[in-house]
Amino acid sequence: MNSSRASSDNDPKKSALDALIDFLPCPTPDAWIDAALQAQDVLLIDHANCEKKAASTALNLLYRYTDDFALLDKLSRLAREEMLHFERVIALMKRRGIAYRPLSASRYAARLHTAIRRGEPGRRIDTLIVGALIEARSCERFAKLAPHLDDELGTFYTSLLKSESRHYRDYLALARKAAGGASIDDRVAHFLAIEQELIESPDDELRFHSGPPGGTQPARRKAEKSRG
Ligand SMILES: [Fe+2]
Ligand SMILES: [Fe+2]
Numbered sequence: 702m703n704s705s706r707a708s709s710d711n712d713p714k715k716s717a718l719d720a721l722i723d724f725l726p727c728p729t730p731d732a733w734i735d736a737a738l739q740a741q742d743v744l745l746i747d748h749a750n751c752e753k754k755a756a757s758t759a760l761n762l763l764y765r766y767t768d769d770f771a772l773l774d775k776l777s778r779l780a781r782e783e784m785l786h787f788e789r790v791i792a793l794m795k796r797r798g799i800a801y802r803p804l805s806a807s808r809y810a811a812r813l814h815t816a817i818r819r820g821e822p823g824r825r826i827d828t829l830i831v832g833a834l835i836e837a838r839s840c841e842r843f844a845k846l847a848p849h850l851d852d853e854l855g856t857f858y859t860s861l862l863k864s865e866s867r868h869y870r871d872y873l874a875l876a877r878k879a880a881g882g883a884s885i886d887d888r889v890a891h892f893l894a895i896e897q898e899l900i901e902s903p904d905d906e907l908r909f910h911s912g913p914p915g916g917t918q919p920a921r922r923k924a925e926k927s928r929g
Contacts, residue, residue: 717866718844721837724869726897729838729845732913733900738849740907742799747909749790750804751839755868756783758832766825771878775871782864793857807908809899810835816895822879823888829876830885830892833869838896838910840865 715723722728737744759780766772794801813834817827843858843865850858876885904912 717870718840718862721840721866721869724873725834725837725841726893727900729842730901730913733907733911734845734849736907736914737846741850741854743804743907744909745790745794745797745799746801746804747807749787749794749801750806751909752783752787752790754806754810755835756780756787759783762828762832769875769878772875775875779868779871782868786861786864789857793854804908805906807906807911808904809908809910812899813892813895816892822881825879826876826885827888827892829872829879830889833872833876834892834896835910836865836869836872838900840869842909 756779759776762776763773763780791801810831813831817831818824840862843861847855847858849855876889899910900912902912903915905915907914
């Protein structure tokens, strides 16, 4: 990873959003935004699933790592915030008459988790880095989607930026702390490379963290047609 990315979250002149966009390996492709705007029901259901999953991941860490009060405090608060986000998503779905139907999970988190080391402290450091990446990508997508959404959903997504960018910073700080002063840059670079592949390579299913649509999806065909 480059040094400007490694230190960007320490620069007081940068906004929290700019810092996490610098941290991420690539922007969300426009083709994903186009596809997501055409499937907002799916997006909201998967968003609700992601909020639940974010809370349960934090709770799992509270069970596994009881030796760090800062971790326990930060992740307990994070889990509560994610459940509040979940309640806001399902309230919005209810108002819009969107049924909460079962939806398979995307490849994104599963693929990142396969790269987590098994032994400690590697497992702990890697799990916290993956947490930071997922929070950062969620935040980047909320920001990128918001201007294209209706007022209610756009305002909701904009309101999530502050807490999700804080979650990213908290996870990254906890990963650094777990490394006990050793550099985590190599591990961060390892996960950033995997994340970039997941964000830029065609994906069969539209989900909140999916790649751009594969050849079978209408948005892709439309985008290709418009490019001539
Ligand atoms: Fe959230
Ligand atoms: Fe979050």
